[in-house]
Amino acid sequence: MSDSPAPLADPHLFFDPIEGRRDVVVLGSTGSIGTQAIDLVLRNPDRFRVTALSAAGGRVALLAEQAWRLRVRTVAVARESAVPELREALRARYGAGEPLPEILAGPDAATEAAASECHTVLNGITGSIGLAPTLAALTAGRTLALANKESLIVGGPLVKALAKPGQIIPVDSEHAALFQALAAGTRADVRKLVVTASGGPFRGRSKADLASVTPADALAHPTWAMGPVITVNSATLVNKGLEVIEAHLLYDIPFERIEVVVHPQSYVHSMVEFMDGSTLAHATPPDMGGPIAVGLGWPERVPDAAPAFDWTKASTWEFFPLDTEAFPSVGLARHVGELGGTAPAVFNAANEECVDAFLAGRLPFNAIMETVTAVVAEAERAAPRTGAGDVAGRGAAEGTSLTVADVLEAETWARARARETAAKFSDLRQSRDEQPAEARA
Known part of the structure; x- marks a missing residue:
């Protein structure tokens, strides 16, 4: 195994470490991963700042609320038809005379946001449409917190050709777990x-x-x-x-x-x-709070990112073979x-x-x-x-x-x-x- 290529995700390496607060772009901000990531950021303003958000466009009110609470520079939406509603929702949320964030729209909007200036791109998009943003983030030299497994599945050789050692931190719970356990050897x-x-x-x-x-x-x-x-x-x-x-x-x-x-x-x-x-x-x-925190903060831990076990209570852990x-x-x-x-x-x-x-x-x-x-x-x-x-x-x-x-x-x-x-x-x-x-x- 020592002669094989370096793994894409290696807990012993971390890409482009910086001191202080990290600027983060959240792709798929209105989905499950995105909303939990934003909650983590809002609870840790000294560690993270969100600079851009992207979403499909089906939950415009939530997207506008997120943009206002985080004071982002850019909001990207895949559905161009959602732009008028988004702009109206932003105006209703921001104060009079307060500048609105830049709006990107169209099928390439998330890809453009992924390449914007930041430290980490969290790709929480669902489906293989996340491939282009993944490639854009890697090409731009960003640390990629990867929850969009489909982009790696469908574009494996493309991702492997672009990613530098330590540039990808996996976010889904299983691979965040493997990532951390692998640090032991x-x-x-x-x-x-x-x-x-x-x-x-x-x-x-x-x-x-x-x-x-x-x-x-x-x-x-x-x-x-x-x-x-x-x-x-x-x-x-x-x-x-x-x-x-x-x-x-x-x-x-x-x-x-x-x-x-x-x-x-x-x-x-x-x-x-x-x-x-x-x-x-x-x-x-x-709970996905822990894996998200690893993706955004590695190699540092984020205190109280997720609940811990109560070891004073009895519990049973079972394991069974897969029924193929x-x-x-x-x-x-x-x-x-x-x-x-x-x-x-x-x-x-x-x-x-x-x-x-x-x-x-x-x-x-x-x-x-x-x-x-x-x-x-x-x-x-x-x-x-x-x-x-x-x-x-x-x-x-x-x-x-x-x-x-x-x-x-x-x-x-x-x-x-x-x-x-x-x-x-x-x-x-x-x-x-x-x-x-x-x-x-």
Whole structure:
């Protein structure tokens, strides 16, 4: 392992340390990660100052409130149609004669904000649309606090080509846990990484049991409060599959040495097993305050960033093996991660389309992974003809041969094929429902 490339995330290194307060850009400021990050900043004004915010544009009043409370220089919004409402909301919040922040609008607004002058960019955007801002922040030389795992998944070689040692600090709870546990030893000391999964709302159910679950069932996560896409990804365990790929890319650990274990309480966020047989587990109550604080403040700790355990109270911590039959997503994620190239982008884009279809009631729960598996298999068989990119490994071996255009082309193809395949599932289901009961029996 000593001869392999340096990992993207290394707790022994930190990029561009500075004294005093850090200027931060928050991307996805009105989402779950963004709002919690802003709360942390407001509680620690001596440590952090937010200079720019970006959001999609669906929660304009909240975005204006954030801009006013933080007194940011710039507000970026993806939906240009939201600008008049945003400007009006800002005027209503700011005092008479007080200058308003600069407004950036359009699909590239977050990317422009990510490249603006600051110390750290927190990328809390959901989905692969976070790739361009991730690349912009790295190119501009900013420390990247990365909560947008999809940008690393779909653009792994691109990110690895740009990131300097210590420039990326992972923010999602599992990788923040691995990041901190890895500080206890050298890379040569590591035997395996163990990523924990809560098991989601359907832990213990068989594949047959999952056939009739509803979006409301899938959104009822037992331990975490997250956005709908991430919550459904946790129900299918796609989120855990993405985290396996992310662990491989961040820490340069082979896939066969990355395991997933189910831990319903979500107290232990991940573990590192070392060559001497010892295992370091990173544990906190389920709360994103700690990982966000690590992303913004590393190598320093932020006092009281998150609640601690009350060790005077009894508790039980359980661990179970992953049910790969009911939840095949982790195995498929390993497969596309090993293929490299645009295969992870195909996997992620197809899944995003299927989750949308499931939430809209057009696709059964089990058909999410059936559809994603079919799209990945088709891309693998006929990549040159479909335009999905060379999923057999282009970019995996040559590092920088993958381009943003390759990723976008693969995603466009995968989304279209996922929609078409999902529509077939929906048509078959409707046809079956319309048959007489005796014909369905």
